[in-house]
Amino acid sequence: MTLSLAVHGAARTVTGSCIELIAGKSRILLECGLFQGSRSLEALNHEPFDFDLKGIDAVVLSHAHIDHSGLLPRLVAEGFTGAIWCTVQTADLLEFMLADAGRIQEYEAERRNRRRDRAGETPFEPIYTEEDALAAWRAARPVALEEWFEPAPGFRVRLWNAGHILGSASVEVEAEGVRLLYSGDLGPENKAFHAHPASPAGFDFVICEATYGDRMRERVSIEDRRRLLEGEILAARARGGNLVIPSFALERTQELLLDIATLSSSQRIGQAMVFVDSPLANRATDVFRKYASELEDTGGRDIFGHPSIRYVNDVAESMRLNTLSGAIILAASGMCEAGRIRHHLFYNLPRPDSTILFVGFQAEGSLGRVILEGAKRVRISGRDVRVRAQVRQIDSYSAHADQAGLLDWLQQRIPIAGSLFLDHGESASLEALRREAQSRGVAQSIIIPESWASGTSSDPGNPRGARRRACPSASRRSGAIGRTAMPISPRT
Template sequence: MKITFLGATKMVTGSNFLVEGAGKKFLVDCGMYQGGDRDEMQNHEPFAYDVNEIDFMLLTHAHIDHSGRIPKLYKEGYRNPVITTKATRDLCSIMLPDSGHIQEQEIEWRNRKRKREGKEPLPPLYTAQDGIDTMEIFKPVNYDEIIEIDPNIYVRFNDAGHMLGSAIIEIWVKEDGKETKAVFTGDLGNNDIPLLSSPTMIETADYLVMESTYGGRLHMRNDDKANLFLNIVSETLDKGGTVVIPSFAVGRTQEILYELNNLKDTQEGEDFKKKYATLMKAPVYVDSPLAISATEIFKENANLFDEETQAVIESGDNPLEFPGLQFTRTADESKALNEKNESSIIISASGMCEVGRIKHHLKHHLWDPNSTILFVGYQAPGTLGRRIVDGEKRVKIFGEEIAVNARIEYIEGYSGHADQEWLMNFVYSFITKPKHIFLVHGEPTGQEILKSKIVDEIGLPVTIPEYGQTYTLDENLTMEQTVAPITPQMNVRRDVMDKIRLLKNELNDMETIVKEDYLAKKDNEEEISLLKLRLKEIEDQIVKIVEKN
């Protein structure tokens, strides 16, 4: 049995793993790279395998960083099954066409520029119709059932507690007279994610491929995050501001709705009642057609909710509905939100602020010191969301520079990913411990912290694989680099983009200083001389970058 790591290696997005065993080749996940241009360029690179040689695919869950390149695979001729849970199939039926629509929009914008430059237009990565057509190869299965792929390969999907339909996949492969069991966690949830059951604890594995998004961090616990959430929202509304929550359309949005509905039952006291009353006066808008459709799918799959949520539903309450909640589907309804003179809560996608209606809301509220931008999910390096969270004072949205005057908050406790404590608990829970653990889907610093903790406290060997490495799962665990990580040309493009981005940020800071001095009618000759000197240095650096590359 072999595993080749072709995505989510020392980074969080682009999950894609090629498994070979018992004469078969199959994939676990085929996700998109997300983040800045540097990462997303990889989506356009050719697959590192012949799609016609892939016998089947196992899909852990619907998030685009795990499913988003399946339509590209389909477009290139793949017609074998994508095996996944029913809820994941249902969610992919709206998410993949939506992703295709985004690809069409992005390429249309780029092609306008190419046309002006006299260049040929480029096709999209895939279209909305490709996303629709792809669904014909999805094969839904149930949790907890052992499924025979062929006489030598069996799989089982277990609840991962990360999002609706998410799965930890157990894979048994028989070859050369012995059986090897590999476990892919996909994305693991915590035990306290609203609506969802806790992740299934797996008893045995020979090899474990485990996510590590928050391998170096601990999340805030439920009571603490509920209090912080209420404090942030009520303080903003009291000032007459708007709370803008960038949220992933599928999973996180539904959890925030649950939290808003559930706050009324969290505690007593006059201070709490006052804050809660402030919250209840404000309208709550879910401004994302995809999130609205996903919320309907959540309701249709309520049998997958945890026992607590099902008890709430049986009592006659709907945890995804409450007074003041409004859904805005059309573009006109969305635009009207920014014309209203009222305090409100706006939940909109995308969660990393790269695409979608959230960018319009940020443009209208980032400059306002009375408003708050509340982040509740992971922000990949290079994204607009990450730049705001990291403290940039000015950002460009639709070509316009916007001052970041709003209050910026980030509550990690709403992440759908297990933190370090729960990742460790998951490893501890194995009755028969894995012979080896591979850490994927994480940033290098957090992965190294988690690796050290597993090695020191549990005594298991851990590898953080590089892109393109193939591991033969035998007693010696041999490794060979079967796929080049990235082409030299890609390296050059990335380096140039990174260097120019850093210089651009510095130029923005310099522009801010000059503007502030101009508006304040300051005449600081020494500062101006230093800025001129630095500008000359930047010009020289740009020339060197161009000449070198």
């Protein structure tokens, strides 16, 4: 008997993470993530699964980000009845993250069905609903870090801190005599709240993410980052307008609150007036508060209850923020593609005294990227908006390890007797990390799984046979998402 592996997502891309492991008659998934980004990528969420979901016994989830968890509701809605194993923190976050994703799917389907040019056509159906999302959350089976569990016959698994976000984990798997480690997403040095990633060394196979496999960031401590934020807050206050920060609801918002509360308590930014205008971020913050005693860098204080911070949930109160000056407004989404940040941009972009501060990655084509690259006018909700506000950026907030961090993590896992697989990265990042890892001799071979289907398949993990997907960013010649499962054997 051998352990077999099939990659169904996040191969040569940073979205849609999903890996299938097959041992005898047992099958488990590592992740079941939503494809995000271009329309062609998002269209993949509507395609049939590459595997027979009735044959899947369990899912092991590394963390709550939607690109890793966002197709779990669809999996459950289509008949999956197994457990979703994850850390207790991830299980708590999933309740809100998945429900929000379900509401977004319902809203998008409704919006498209309202279009006049679609009159008389078959209505769009959401990929899944909020009810489906809550059903998936109820399937979560929390497990403590570093404790062995058996998600399916023939599999032994335990989770290790990945240092990426609250509850994030790397996944150690033993099956058919094979020891395998899946990194999940790995956090960088000097990550607030969480200890450095940890796991054992000496595996047959390792699967490692490569999100920033081609990027070397300047080493910035938490105090260095706070000094940068302090400077931006004081400069924004001197201009007299609002400081508007597009922020991801999970982890980035809480890191900002940690830094703002610390700066405010030490009297470095005066009397701050902070509004967190994101119901999802506020729910995520409640989970952080629940585990406050386990978080690093807080000094034992409830920094989320700082008197300068006000959490906004009501829509009317959110709209009233447009009348303020001198406020710090944190709102989602982080790339300005949806959510309440858009109306704050609508009211603050035309103001020369206001400041827009970006603290996260802005994908190509997103509204945030357009503003950051210097557009003089942008379009928000069908209306042209002139950009007169100051546009600033701090590039020191990241939840992902850079190339040096990934290489350090890999070297701490050696010896790797068999192959190193690199996933969750664009082609340039994957190739750069492959070259560096190869030069350091971290594994006997390094494999970069391919992305898109070509030819027919008799893969038992793809019983539907050939299913083709078109995507402008990838050639059909480049390989397969639902590729034939690769057997991997223990190495001595």
